[in-house]
Amino acid sequence: MAQEKFDNNYHQNSSLRSKVNDLFNPYNFNAKPFLKWAGGKTQLINVFRSFYPEALTEGKITDYFEPFLGSGAVFFDIAQKYSIQRAYLYDINKDLILTYLVIQQRVGILIEFLKVIEKEYLKLDDSQRTSYYYRQRDNFNSQKAQMDYSQFSDNWIHRAALFIFLNRTCYNGLYRVNSEGNFNSPVGKYKNPSICDEDNLLAVSKVLAIAELKMGDFSTILSDLKNKNSSFVYFDPPYRPISKTSNFTNYNGNRFDDKQQKLLSAVFSALDKSGVFVMLSNSDPKNTNPNDTFFDDLYKDYNIFRVPAKRIINSVASKRGLINEIIVTNYQNSQWKKALKEIKQVMF
Numbered sequence: 308m309a310q311e312k313f314d315n316n317y318h319q320n321s322s323l324r325s326k327v328n329d330l331f332n333p334y335n336f337n338a339k340p341f342l343k344w345a346g347g348k349t350q351l352i353n354v355f356r357s358f359y360p361e362a363l364t365e366g367k368i369t370d371y372f373e374p375f376l377g378s379g380a381v382f383f384d385i386a387q388k389y390s391i392q393r394a395y396l397y398d399i400n401k402d403l404i405l406t407y408l409v410i411q412q413r414v415g416i417l418i419e420f421l422k423v424i425e426k427e428y429l430k431l432d433d434s435q436r437t438s439y440y441y442r443q444r445d446n447f448n449s450q451k452a453q454m455d456y457s458q459f460s461d462n463w464i465h466r467a468a469l470f471i472f473l474n475r476t477c478y479n480g481l482y483r484v485n486s487e488g489n490f491n492s493p494v495g496k497y498k499n500p501s502i503c504d505e506d507n508l509l510a511v512s513k514v515l516a517i518a519e520l521k522m523g524d525f526s527t528i529l530s531d532l533k534n535k536n537s538s539f540v541y542f543d544p545p546y547r548p549i550s551k552t553s554n555f556t557n558y559n560g561n562r563f564d565d566k567q568q569k570l571l572s573a574v575f576s577a578l579d580k581s582g583v584f585v586m587l588s589n590s591d592p593k594n595t596n597p598n599d600t601f602f603d604d605l606y607k608d609y610n611i612f613r614v615p616a617k618r619i620i621n622s623v624a625s626k627r628g629l630i631n632e633i634i635v636t637n638y639q640n641s642q643w644k645k646a647l648k649e650i651k652q653v654m655f
């Protein structure tokens with residue numbers, strides 16, 4: 308209940324403010340994330356805004372970096388609200404970045420492909436849709452062996468269309484691969500899935516005009532950083548599992564374990580030392596184990612905030628509750644106190 312009240316209040320005020328601002332904002336194309344993605348940040352954007360560096364709102368940030376891009380909710384917010392000049396976007400998932408590159412460079416043909424798929428799919432009944440989904444999933448997997456990810460080519464466009472189709476129609480938009488690297492998420496149950504959102508894809512393509520997209524590890528940032536004092540980096544790594552029983556986060560066959568989290572914190576410190584503004588988020592391990600100080604220890608030299616993220620739905624009443632998200636920053640911001648007070652007032 309408290310969470311609902313918080314969401315509603317926060318949403319109403321901020322979305323009204325944003326709508327008025329957006330009317331006068333030349334960077335706003337109304338582009339939204341075009342994928343469903345595990346750990347997507349759309350629900351948290353209103354809260355996150357209070358934690359962005361003030362240099363961003365003051366127009367002093369020229370370069371934005373998001374090394375764990377996923378569906379890019381924070382990128383779409385920042386690129387359309389503030390006057391950044393360049394965005395550097397990375398993800399280890401090659402097919403994800405391939406899809407962004409196709410939208411950036413060949414959105415018109417991609418839309419034609421998606422329209423055909425959407426038309427074919429929507430006229431089928433449930434069982435035909437299921438067979439269609441698994442046929443396209445097989446095509447996607449067998450196509451992989453022929454893919455050259457190092458060079459843009461026409462077969463990227465078909466692959467991007469399949470990637471979007473599978474994402475919109477699979478179970479919960481879950482991107483899961485087996486030990487051979489083959490995509491193996493089961494079919495989802497949607498009555499009327501939006502497979503080709505033409506207006507949004509065109510808007511996304513426009514926003515991506517300022518972006519440099521790379522298939523790669525988060526450490527790529529160290530070689531790309533040029534304007535240190537006017538750069539802002541947002542890290543949203545795969546979540547550390549919140550309970551011993553929950554599945555280990557596994558994206559693209561890549562385990563993001565505690566060793567990786569520690570390497571990331573070393574990159575965070577290196578960026579901090581060179582004058583870059585850095586923000587990181589993760590789910591709070593204290594949600595399930597109050598004694599787990601993993602992130603408190605790792606980021607003890609920085610500001611750590613805990614903000615309510617979502618409710619845990621559990622059949623056992625005692626296990627229901629709020630999940631906190633951790634936000635770490637290396638800079639001060641006068642908005643925090645106000646934001647945290649607002650959150651507390653509603654929560655407690």
Ligand SMILES: C[S@@+](CC[C@H](N)C(=O)[O-])C[C@H]1O[C@@H](n2cnc3c(N)ncnc32)[C@H](O)[C@@H]1O
Binds near residue numbers: 347374378543561
């Ligand atoms: C929590 S998701 C990011 C979600 C994103 N903020 C959003 O709004 O959708 C984490 C992302 O990190 C990517 N990833 C995993 N390991 C990585 C690595 N070592 N380097 C770069 N990206 C990685 C995954 O493919 C996934 O897309």
